[in-house]
Amino acid sequence: MCGIIGIVSEKQVLDRLIDGLERLEYRGYDSSGVAVIAREEIFHSKSTGKLNSLKNKLKHNLFDGCVGIGHTRWATHGEPTEINAHPHLTRNVAVVHNGIIENFAEFKNELLERGTRFNSQTDTEVIAKLVEEKISKEKCQPLEAVRLTIERLRGSFALCFIFRGLEDLLIATRKGSPLALGFGDKENFVSSDAASLSLFSKKICYLEEGDVVALTKDKVNIFDTSGKIVNRDIQILNSDPVNLNKGKFKHFMEKEIFEQPQVISQVLGFYLNASKETLSLPTLPEATEFKRIILIGCGTAFYSCLVAKYWFEKLCGLPTHAELASEFRYRSPVVNKDDLLVFVSQSGETADTIGALKYAREYSKNILAIINVEQSSMARLATWVFPTKAGPEIGVASTKAFVSQLIILKILNIKFASDLSTISKEQRSNLLIGLLELPRLYAEILSKNQNIRKLCKKFTRSNSVLYLGRDILYPIALEGALKLKEISYLHAEGYASGELKHGPIALIDKSMPVVALNPSTQVFEKTLSNLEEVKARKGKIILFTDEKGKELSKDLTKSIFQLPNCSDFLVPILYTLPLQLIAYYTALEKGTDVDQPRNLAKSVTVE
Numbered sequence: 001m002c003g004i005i006g007i008v009s010e011k012q013v014l015d016r017l018i019d020g021l022e023r024l025e026y027r028g029y030d031s032s033g034v035a036v037i038a039r040e041e042i043f044h045s046k047s048t049g050k051l052n053s054l055k056n057k058l059k060h061n062l063f064d065g066c067v068g069i070g071h072t073r074w075a076t077h078g079e080p081t082e083i084n085a086h087p088h089l090t091r092n093v094a095v096v097h098n099g100i101i102e103n104f105a106e107f108k109n110e111l112l113e114r115g116t117r118f119n120s121q122t123d124t125e126v127i128a129k130l131v132e133e134k135i136s137k138e139k140c141q142p143l144e145a146v147r148l149t150i151e152r153l154r155g156s157f158a159l160c161f162i163f164r165g166l167e168d169l170l171i172a173t174r175k176g177s178p179l180a181l182g183f184g185d186k187e188n189f190v191s192s193d194a195a196s197l198s199l200f201s202k203k204i205c206y207l208e209e210g211d212v213v214a215l216t217k218d219k220v221n222i223f224d225t226s227g228k229i230v231n232r233d234i235q236i237l238n239s240d241p242v243n244l245n246k247g248k249f250k251h252f253m254e255k256e257i258f259e260q261p262q263v264i265s266q267v268l269g270f271y272l273n274a275s276k277e278t279l280s281l282p283t284l285p286e287a288t289e290f291k292r293i294i295l296i297g298c299g300t301a302f303y304s305c306l307v308a309k310y311w312f313e314k315l316c317g318l319p320t321h322a323e324l325a326s327e328f329r330y331r332s333p334v335v336n337k338d339d340l341l342v343f344v345s346q347s348g349e350t351a352d353t354i355g356a357l358k359y360a361r362e363y364s365k366n367i368l369a370i371i372n373v374e375q376s377s378m379a380r381l382a383t384w385v386f387p388t389k390a391g392p393e394i395g396v397a398s399t400k401a402f403v404s405q406l407i408i409l410k411i412l413n414i415k416f417a418s419d420l421s422t423i424s425k426e427q428r429s430n431l432l433i434g435l436l437e438l439p440r441l442y443a444e445i446l447s448k449n450q451n452i453r454k455l456c457k458k459f460t461r462s463n464s465v466l467y468l469g470r471d472i473l474y475p476i477a478l479e480g481a482l483k484l485k486e487i488s489y490l491h492a493e494g495y496a497s498g499e500l501k502h503g504p505i506a507l508i509d510k511s512m513p514v515v516a517l518n519p520s521t522q523v524f525e526k527t528l529s530n531l532e533e534v535k536a537r538k539g540k541i542i543l544f545t546d547e548k549g550k551e552l553s554k555d556l557t558k559s560i561f562q563l564p565n566c567s568d569f570l571v572p573i574l575y576t577l578p579l580q581l582i583a584y585y586t587a588l589e590k591g592t593d594v595d596q597p598r599n600l601a602k603s604v605t606v607e
């Protein structure tokens with residue numbers, strides 16, 4: 001799971017390789033490296049840690065080549081050391097790789113028997129050695145050497161190669177992992193995504209499964225799996241390169257939390273005509289065509305699916321399931337022709353979600369993708385696409401993308417309820433107008449962020465935190481716990497508050513902070529009873545509730561944070577915000593790397 005880039009040009013490429021890698025760092029940041037061909041030789045540099053450490057190293061290495069490759073890594077095979085960092089090199093070949101070669105051990109043994117030595121523990125080095133053998137022993141040309149090698153590989157890969165002595169050739173190929181080409185004037189580009197290419201070119205295309213491409217500065221030849229030269233659809237990017245500017249904020253996550261009132265307005269403005277109370281939506285299916293909805297995602301995106309499950313069953317009366325993408329495809333789930341499958345993803349590149357989508361496509365054409373990155377693999381695989389319009393999200397911990405997923409799912413929920421006539425015109429208007437309240441409510445909570453910050457001292461001194469919610473706030477408790485784990489490295493668990501007595505109550509003692517979400521909705525009293533049980537065992541309750549809930553919980557705890565009153569259907573969206581702030585301020589207190597937490601990557605492109 002990594003980001004790769006390659007440039008062949010009439011100008012030097014090193015600086016642009018680094019700029020491209022900066023845009024790809026969301027795919028991994030354990031280590032990075034570059035290689036260029038200059039004066040017929042391969043020059044390379046690698047470094048562990050963030051891209052900055054490679055940049056510092058390169059200050060003393062002025063590689064002046066006009067063809068080069070770069071890589072930013074999220075370790076799969078082998079620790080994140082300099083030796084395991086890409087590019088991997090032999091005498092004649094340098095290669096960067098995104099993906100996993102499942103049968104690499106088989107080749108490694110073969111090569112070891114033939115006397116080949118390995119430096120790293122990676123699967124990628126095997127590819128470099130196989131291509132080297134084809135070139136130096138079997139005297140193959142580079143294109144042939146790559147094609148014969150990839151024929152034998154199992155797993156997923158996007159690969160980019162350069163060759164000693166060839167200053168105007170880059171070869172790339174893909175299977176399972178995405179790869180885009182950018183076309184320039186006397187230069188051409190290849191990269192894991194279109195966003196990084198948008199720095200250099202607006203004219204792009206995507207390679208298809210098994211394609212191999214040979215790029216020179218003047219020419220791009222794409223070969224399909226049969227070796228035939230083919231054209232792939234050219235697209236003109238209309239978005240500007242992602243702005244990597246934090247503005248007045250210390251972290252991207254902080255910026256992304258605080259810009260949510262504007263992001264929500266932007267999303268609603270895009271799809272909702274407030275004065276006429278009408279929706280202008282992309283082409284979407286009619287709910288009357290389906291008997292069941294299956295919502296699928298990973299991590300935070302899965303939690304938005306879980307929230308939507310409550311919404312769809314309640315408002316539309318349609319049986320709805322929420323599924324973890326990483327579990328879905330391997331348990332042979334039943335997918336019927338009249339099911340609607342909704343895939344939710346910020347990046348549109350999550351390998352588990354793509355895997356589940358491909359599985360579902362074998363049984364049904366009813367595939368809707370709710371995605372934030374519009375130029376993503378999922379967008380190309382789905383029948384319908386509903387973009388979340390949150391703008392680029394850089395912080396690894398998802399905040400504004402989650403909130404925009406909830407809003408899109410709520411809009412879809414309202415549309416489906418109208419299709420099925422399970423709500424009246426008046427209810428529909430009330431729901432649409434209700435959504436417009438959100439920016440103001442978010443701004444109101446954000447203006448009290450310092451009160452939430454004070455609460456976070458309690459967390460840094462604990463080893464574990466419990467998040468409790470019931471009904472539609474159960475998924476929000478899960479999301480709150482995930483956020484805290486991701487960026488503060490504190491153990492946290494989300495639980496349905498009614499489940500507490502069935503086991504986890506054993507964890508409660510005076511050192512356990514319990515974040516409770518309990519506004520005055522239909523399950524208020526039940527949850528209050530569950531929280532009394534926590535209090536009786538001396539758990540430290542931090543309660544988020546509304547005005548009425550506060551009044552009724554006076555005897556429960558002193559740590560009460562009052563959130564604005566809102567309609568029931570807005571509750572999950574509203575109660576997400578304080579939990580984002582808790583995670584952020586706790587991480588700040590602990591001094592962790594908020595935007596690029598250890599072991600994680602923004603986009604998880606391996607299964």
Ligand code: M6R
Nearest residue numbers: 299300301345346347350397398
């Ligand atoms: O790009 P996706 O929405 O498909 O990503 C899914 C998860 O990997 C992602 O939500 C992850 O859990 C986040 N880091 C959560 O903050």
